[in-house]
Amino acid sequence: xxPRTGMPRVGMVGGGQLARMTHQAAVPLGQTLRVLAESPDDxxxxxxxxxxxxTHTDLEALTRFAQGCDVVTFDHEHVPxxxxxxxxAAGHLVYPGADALQFAQDKALMRERLxxxxxxxxxxxxxxxxxxxxxxATLAAVVDFAxxxxxxxxxxxxxxxxxxxxxxLQDEPAxxxxxxxxGPGTDLVLEELVPLERELAAVVAxxxxxxxxxxxxxxxxxxNGICVEVIAPAPDLDxxxxxxxxxxxxxxxxxxxxxxxxxxxxxxxxxSDTAPDGILVNELAMRPHNSGHWSMDxxxxxxxxxxxxxxxxxxxGRTDALAPWTVMGNVLGGPADGAxxxxxxxxxxxxxxxxxxxxxxxxxxxxxxxxxxxGHVNVLGSDLARLRRTARLAAxxxxxxxxxxxxDPHTAATTAAVPFIERTGR
Amino acid sequence: xxPRTGMPRVGMVGGGQLARMTHQAAVPLGQTLRVLAESPDDxxxxxxxxxxxxTHTDLEALTRFAQGCDVVTFDHEHVPxxxxxxxxAAGHLVYPGADALQFAQDKALMRERLxxxxxxxxxxxxxxxxxxxxxxATLAAVVDFAxxxxxxxxxxxxxxxxxxxxxxLQDEPAxxxxxxxxGPGTDLVLEELVPLERELAAVVAxxxxxxxxxxxxxxxxxxNGICVEVIAPAPDLDxxxxxxxxxxxxxxxxxxxxxxxxxxxxxxxxxSDTAPDGILVNELAMRPHNSGHWSMDxxxxxxxxxxxxxxxxxxxGRTDALAPWTVMGNVLGGPADGAxxxxxxxxxxxxxxxxxxxxxxxxxxxxxxxxxxxGHVNVLGSDLARLRRTARLAAxxxxxxxxxxxxDPHTAATTAAVPFIERTGR
Ligand SMILES: Nc1ncnc2c1ncn2[C@@H]1O[C@H](COP(=O)(O)OP(=O)(O)OP(=O)(O)O)[C@@H](O)[C@H]1O
Ligand SMILES: Nc1ncnc2c1ncn2[C@@H]1O[C@H](COP(=O)(O)OP(=O)(O)OP(=O)(O)O)[C@@H](O)[C@H]1O
Ligand SMILES: [Mg+2]
Ligand SMILES: [Mg+2]
Numbered sequence: 001x002x003p004r005t006g007m008p009r010v011g012m013v014g015g016g017q018l019a020r021m022t023h024q025a026a027v028p029l030g031q032t033l034r035v036l037a038e039s040p041d042d043x044x045x046x047x048x049x050x051x052x053x054x055t056h057t058d059l060e061a062l063t064r065f066a067q068g069c070d071v072v073t074f075d076h077e078h079v080p081x082x083x084x085x086x087x088x089a090a091g092h093l094v095y096p097g098a099d100a101l102q103f104a105q106d107k108a109l110m111r112e113r114l115x116x117x118x119x120x121x122x123x124x125x126x127x128x129x130x131x132x133x134x135x136x137a138t139l140a141a142v143v144d145f146a147x148x149x150x151x152x153x154x155x156x157x158x159x160x161x162x163x164x165x166x167x168x169l170q171d172e173p174a175x176x177x178x179x180x181x182x183g184p185g186t187d188l189v190l191e192e193l194v195p196l197e198r199e200l201a202a203v204v205a206x207x208x209x210x211x212x213x214x215x216x217x218x219x220x221x222x223x224n225g226i227c228v229e230v231i232a233p234a235p236d237l238d239x240x241x242x243x244x245x246x247x248x249x250x251x252x253x254x255x256x257x258x259x260x261x262x263x264x265x266x267x268x269x270x271x272s273d274t275a276p277d278g279i280l281v282n283e284l285a286m287r288p289h290n291s292g293h294w295s296m297d298x299x300x301x302x303x304x305x306x307x308x309x310x311x312x313x314x315x316x317g318r319t320d321a322l323a324p325w326t327v328m329g330n331v332l333g334g335p336a337d338g339a340x341x342x343x344x345x346x347x348x349x350x351x352x353x354x355x356x357x358x359x360x361x362x363x364x365x366x367x368x369x370x371x372x373x374x375g376h377v378n379v380l381g382s383d384l385a386r387l388r389r390t391a392r393l394a395a396x397x398x399x400x401x402x403x404x405x406x407x408d409p410h411t412a413a414t415t416a417a418v419p420f421i422e423r424t425g426r
Numbered sequence: 427x428x429p430r431t432g433m434p435r436v437g438m439v440g441g442g443q444l445a446r447m448t449h450q451a452a453v454p455l456g457q458t459l460r461v462l463a464e465s466p467d468d469x470x471x472x473x474x475x476x477x478x479x480x481t482h483t484d485l486e487a488l489t490r491f492a493q494g495c496d497v498v499t500f501d502h503e504h505v506p507x508x509x510x511x512x513x514x515a516a517g518h519l520v521y522p523g524a525d526a527l528q529f530a531q532d533k534a535l536m537r538e539r540l541x542x543x544x545x546x547x548x549x550x551x552x553x554x555x556x557x558x559x560x561x562x563a564t565l566a567a568v569v570d571f572a573x574x575x576x577x578x579x580x581x582x583x584x585x586x587x588x589x590x591x592x593x594x595l596q597d598e599p600a601x602x603x604x605x606x607x608x609g610p611g612t613d614l615v616l617e618e619l620v621p622l623e624r625e626l627a628a629v630v631a632x633x634x635x636x637x638x639x640x641x642x643x644x645x646x647x648x649x650n651g652i653c654v655e656v657i658a659p660a661p662d663l664d665x666x667x668x669x670x671x672x673x674x675x676x677x678x679x680x681x682x683x684x685x686x687x688x689x690x691x692x693x694x695x696x697x698s699d700t701a702p703d704g705i706l707v708n709e710l711a712m713r714p715h716n717s718g719h720w721s722m723d724x725x726x727x728x729x730x731x732x733x734x735x736x737x738x739x740x741x742x743g744r745t746d747a748l749a750p751w752t753v754m755g756n757v758l759g760g761p762a763d764g765a766x767x768x769x770x771x772x773x774x775x776x777x778x779x780x781x782x783x784x785x786x787x788x789x790x791x792x793x794x795x796x797x798x799x800x801g802h803v804n805v806l807g808s809d810l811a812r813l814r815r816t817a818r819l820a821a822x823x824x825x826x827x828x829x830x831x832x833x834d835p836h837t838a839a840t841t842a843a844v845p846f847i848e849r850t851g852r
Contacts, residue, residue, distance in 0.1 A: 004467050005791040006770045024453040027446065027473050028722075030771060030789025030801065041430050047453050049475040296454075300784055300806070315779035322748050322806075344432045345456060353741035358726055363456030365431045375456065380726070380748075 001070065007031045008312055011065055013056050014075025015042030017364035017373065018288050018304075021296065022075075023048040025304035035075075036065045043364045044075070059083050066092040073260055073311045074287055077104045078159075095208070095259035095311040096286045103256055104286040107189045108157040117255055119248060120280045122267070126157075127188040135179060138188075142175045145190045153194075154178065157187035162371070163225015168193060194280060200234050200266040201291035202249035205306040205316055206258050213306065213316040214246040215299055220265070220291050226371070229391065230328040232294045232321060235384060241268075244277035252284070261307045263289030290330065290373075295319070297360045297378040298326025323380035327387040329395030331375040333368050336400075343401040345374075351409060352394055359394045374399070427496065433457045434738055437491055439482050440501025441468030443790035443799065444714050444730075447722065448501075449474040451730035461501075462491045469790045470501070485509050492518040499686055499737045500713055503530045504585075521634070521685035521737040522712045529682055530712040533615045534583040543681055545674060546706050548693070552583075553614040561605060564614075568601045571616045579620075580604065583613035588797070589651015594619060620706060622693040626660050627717035628675035629689045631732040631742055638679055639732065639742040640672040641725055646691070646717050652797070655817065656754040658720045658747060661810060667694075670703035678710070687733045689715030716756065716799075721745070723786045723804040724752030749806035753813040755821030757801040759794050762826075769827040771800075777835060778820055785820045800825070 002009050007030045012019040015037025023033035023044060034050040035042075045051045052068075054061025056079045063086075066072050071093040084098035096104075103110040108126040115121055125145045127138055146152045146169075154175070156165035169175045182188070199220045206212040216233035234242070249264040265282040269275050292303035301309075301317030309316050343351075349361055356379070363375035377394045379387050396404045428435050433456045438445040441463025449459035449470060460476040461468075471477045478494075480487030482505045489512075492498050497519040510524035522530075529536040534552040541547055551571045553564055572578045572595075580601070582591035595601045608614070625646045632638040642659035660668070675690040691708040695701050718729035727735075727743030735742050769777075775787055782805070789801040803820045805813050822830045 001772070004472065004793075007772050007789070007791070020453065023473075024450055027450040028786070028788040029775065030787075030791050032472050032791075045475075046430065046458050047449075047474070049471075049473065049477070051475070300786075309779065312776075314776050315783060317779065318784040320784075346427070346433050349455065350738075350740050353735065353743065357741060358744045358746075360454070360726075361456075362454040363433070365433070365456050365458075367430075 002032065005030055005032075008070040009034055009050075009068065010308055010311060011036065011069030011072045012044070012075050013062065013065070013072065013079055015039070015044040015051070016075045017043045017366070017375075019044035019075040020047055020364060021293075021362070022288065022304045022307060025302060025308055029305070029308060031308070034065070034069055036061065043366050046365045057083075059086055062087060063090065066090070066094070071095060071311050073307070074101075077101065077286065081105070093311075097257065097259070100256045100258045101286055104284045106157050106187070107155055107160075107283060108187055110284055111189060113256070114252070114281055117252070119252065120275050120277070122194050122280050122282075123192040123274070125190045127190060135184075138179055139172070139176055142169070142179070142190060143172055146172075146175075148192075151193050153191040155189045155191065156182075157189055162373075163222075166225060194267045194269060196267040196269055198234075198268050199282070200237070200245060200268050200279065201230075201289070202245045202264040202266060203261060203289060203292040203295075203303060204246070204249045204253050204264075205261045205303070205310045206250075206253040207310045207316060208259050208313045210254070211316055212250050212253055213301075213319050214250060215292065215295055215303070215319045216321055217242045217245045217266075218291055218294065226330070226332065227290050228330050228332070228395075229388070230291050230294050231384070231388070232298055232326045232328070237268075238278075241278055245279055248277075248279070248281070252281075256284075258286055260286060260310045261288045261292065261303050262286055263291050265291070290376075293362070293376050294326040294328040294378055296362065298322055298380050324382045325384045325387055326378055326380045327384070327391040329377045329391035330373060331363070331377065331395050331398040333370045333372040333374055334400040335370050345398070348398050348401055352397055354409060355407065355412075356390055356394055359390060361394075361398070363398075428458065431456055431458075434496040435460055435476075435494065436734055436737060437462065437495030437498045438470070438501050439488065439491070439498065439505055441465070441470040441477070442501045443469045443792070443801075445470035445501040446473055446790060447719075447788070448714065448730045448733060451728060451734055455731070455734060457734070460491070460495055462487065469792055472791045483509075485512055488513060489516065492516070492520075497521060497737050499733070500527075503527060503712065507531070519737075523683065523685070526682045526684045527712055530710045532583050532613070533581055533586075533709060534613050536710055537615060539682070540678070540707055543678070545678065546701050546703070548620045548706050548708075549618040549700070551616045553616060561610075564605055565598070565602055568595070568605070568616060569598055572598075572601075574618075577619050579617040581615045581617065582608075583615055588799075589648075592651060620693045620695060622695055624660075624694050625708070626663070626671060626692040626694050626705065627656075627689055627715070628671045628692060629687065629715060629718040629721075629729060630672070630675045630679050631687045631729070631736045632676075632679040632684050633736045633742060634685050634739045636680070637742055638676050639727075639745050640676060641718065641721055641729070641745045642747055643668045643671045643692075644717055644720065652756070652758065653716050654756050654758070654821075655814070656717050656720050657810070657814070658724055658752045658754075664704075667704055671705055674703075674705070674707070678707075684712055686712060686736045687714045687718065687729050688712055689717050691717070716802075719788070719802050720752040720754040720804055722788065724748055724806050750808045751810045751813055752804055752806045753810070753817040755803045755805075755817035756799060757789070757803065757821050757824040759796045759798040759800055760826040761796050771824070774824050774827055778823055780835060781833065781838075782816055782820055785816065787824070789824075 011034040013036045020043045026033040035044045037045040081098040204214040218232040219234035221229040253262045263285040267280045271278045288303045296302040360378040437460040446469045452459040461470045463471040507524040630640040644658040645660035647655040679688045689711040693706045697704045714729045722728040786804040
């Protein structure tokens with residue numbers, strides 16, 4: 001308890017944008033998020049006063065941090081399981097627990113566990129243990145796995161993100177070259193290249209009490225392995241498939257004992273024996289997830305508030321959508337930061353508001369870096385094609401300082417004439 | 427500019443709940459609100475890292491604070507106009523400016539100015555200057571004003587809030603007693619006791635550029651001079667009256683040169699020569715206002731974000747409502763804090779979520795005190811009667827730890843069976 005307010009102190013390990021947005025959600029709940037950040041300039045450390053500096057691999061730092069918290073949770077999946085177990089052994093509440101989190105940390109473990117549960121997964125194989133890997137035997141295993149046909153997908157079991165650690169292998173020489181490059185020491189998973197129609201995500205939250213809530217199934221659009229757009233709900237998704245996807249995610253949350261937000265990344269595929277509902281599980285994230293950012297503006301309860309409720313064992317909030325459609329666009333650092341054009345982020349927000357006063361901006365306070373997630377935008381309404389166009393233009397504008405449709409504020413008509421906005425003055 | 431983010435630094439004088447909620451709105455805009463708070467335990471100081479301790483009557487503290495800000499704005503109306511002028515003379519941007527703010531600081535000035543603008547106001551009289559007030563002449567002026575009939579309303583021109591500084595005088599002896607009690611030294615305004623049907627508020631925002639945006643007109647429900655409930659939009663309000671009220675507020679914002687949020691408190695009255703649209707202006711607030719709290723969850727752009735946009739001269743955001751109705755209920759400290767029942771605020775939030783998972787909670791992190799604004803709740807939907815009942819029950823529960831309808835979680839059916847919330851687990 002925070003003695004000043006009588007409200008619980010939630011601590012989040014990691015000071016990225018997820019912690020930043022969790023603090024934003026903590027404020028209306030009467031709380032102050034505590035953050036274990038690597039640097040005082042971390043995204044979350046800029047906005048909450050309760051910051052400790054330390055790294056998630058340092059058990060001492062974790063222990064000191066946990067002592068000031070009623071419950072500890074995570075901004076990312078990188079805290080070693082043995083550290084989580086040590087914190088729990090010392091009497092701290094930590095959610096999600098190590099037993100659950102391992103399946104979000106290790107794609108090999110995740111595939112095995114989901115297969116054991118009978119969840120629909122792509123055909124896969126876990127490659128012989130990293131330490132004693134024999135290069136020839138490993139390559140033979142890949143070739144064997146690819147017998148039905150190349151290409152196949154190779155993934156590092158741990159540490160991948162935003163498509164880093166995922167390779168599509170076209171043939172045996174490509175496999176040999178990559179394996180030589182990776183060397184031993186990395187656990188690997190092989191997967192069929194799924195003939196995916198599109199990607200979906202089922203985001204749910206679950207409390208220690210066992211209550212669980214699902215948001216509508218969303219479509220996630222990837223470019224170069226990075227999520228660029230999310231559409232809620234997934235357009236034209238058969239109601240039975242949507243229900244099956246939600247049930248699957250709720251079942252996974254329950255079976256693995258997840259506490260907090262769980263995002264289940266899905267591939268939509270043609271119905272088959274291995275995919276009777278036309279969905280396969282790609283991977284799991286046990287924290288607020290990019291595919292749930294739309295809920296901040298588009299649902300009664302956003303995923304960051306829900307994550308707090310869940311780890312505090314509060315009853316969960318309603319997850320209904322507030323509009324027929326919400327579209328989220330990621331603001332990714334472009335190849336250059338556009339500062340050449342002399343238009344900084346402040347000015348970009350200014351121009352964006354002039355053109356699209358309906359767009360909700362979420363900026364993470366992060367320095368520019370190509371490909372880095374700098375923020376996102378949400379926009380709600382009933383005309384999906386228009387919302388998608390708006391979200392894309394807005395996100396690209398914030399990323400690059402350029403309107404990809406060539407829009408020019410000096411020649412364009414100004415803000416659409418809406419009755420409640422007018423010029424006033426003497 | 428904040429060199430870490432390239433984003434502007436807005437500073438708010440005062441560390442109350444309005445500053446707290448403004449910080450919450452600053453986070454998605456990529457910003458960190460700077461706050462000049464009286465104490466490190468102030469509502470806003472608990473949630474933003476950028477806190478300076480100091481008081482709003484201390485020009486040195488204000489100046490030091492302003493030096494770290496790109497623009498300075500206010501959580502309350504109590505900063506002396508001469509201090510604001512001194513800051514501006516020293517080159518700081520301060521919004522709203524002293525010329526505008528005086529009309530929110532002084533009800534006598536406000537009445538005179540609005541009357542001069544031709545805005546509809548109650549019949550009023552400003553009592554002879556405080557310093558040289560002659561008790562007999564003052565009483566005579568009151569009696570004279572009451573000639574058409576008692577009762578009349580007497581208000582202190584400055585410093586009143588939540589109905590403090592407002593008295594209904596039933597007759598001459600009551601007037602004499604109150605004037606004797608008040609003594610000289612307080613500027614006073616006399617007003618007719620308006621035969622009000624209900625109270626409304628027109629909340630708008632205006633930028634230095636002169637762009638202005640209005641939210642829908644709301645109904646505000648007062649009990650004992652304190653706002654307890656706000657309904658957006660005001661039920662059964664004639665469209666022409668609503669439009670007239672919005673036009674009036676936008677005109678006042680423009681004529682007075684307001685920058686930021688302006689709340690115009692209105693009385694709805696029968697149409698007459700002095701109230702041709704059936705509305706009279708009660709008073710003005712030049713900051714986010716209780717009557718706009720519904721917009722945090724119920725409108726595309728909430729009033730705290732809009733206030734930031736306005737003082738930064740960003741184009742304003744859309745003000746459309748997200749649902750047919752939003753009801754706000756104030757959480758006011760009850761006569762006792764209910765801790766006798768052993769149910770602290772944390773547990774109250776827990777129980778509230780179990781009963782009403784659709785309610786949005788906003789807590790200010792403030793210690794209990796009878797009558798103190800501790801938080802508010804918002805709830806959106808289409809069944810107004812039900813929303814009002816929910817908001818009232820929820821706010822009263824958080825205030826007192828008692829369900830005023832006698833609800834008992836142990837006998838009541840648990841959370842309404844909603845398809846997306848279920849019990850999961852092994
Ligand atoms: N077996 C597969 N078949 C087809 N495409 C795949 C397969 N596995 C991954 N992909 C593609 O690569 C993307 C990234 O894969 P994955 O989610 O496993 O990696 P990641 O680096 O953990 O991603 P992130 O952290 O961004 O979710 C997927 O979203 C999908 O577009
Ligand atoms: N002339 C009047 N006739 C009838 N009722 C009045 C009049 N003036 C004030 N009231 C009632 O008293 C309430 C408080 O008045 P007023 O807004 O002037 O005071 P305040 O202390 O500044 O309030 P707050 O700060 O809560 O807005 C009003 O909302 C209204 O209910
Ligand atoms: Mg993925
Ligand atoms: Mg008032």
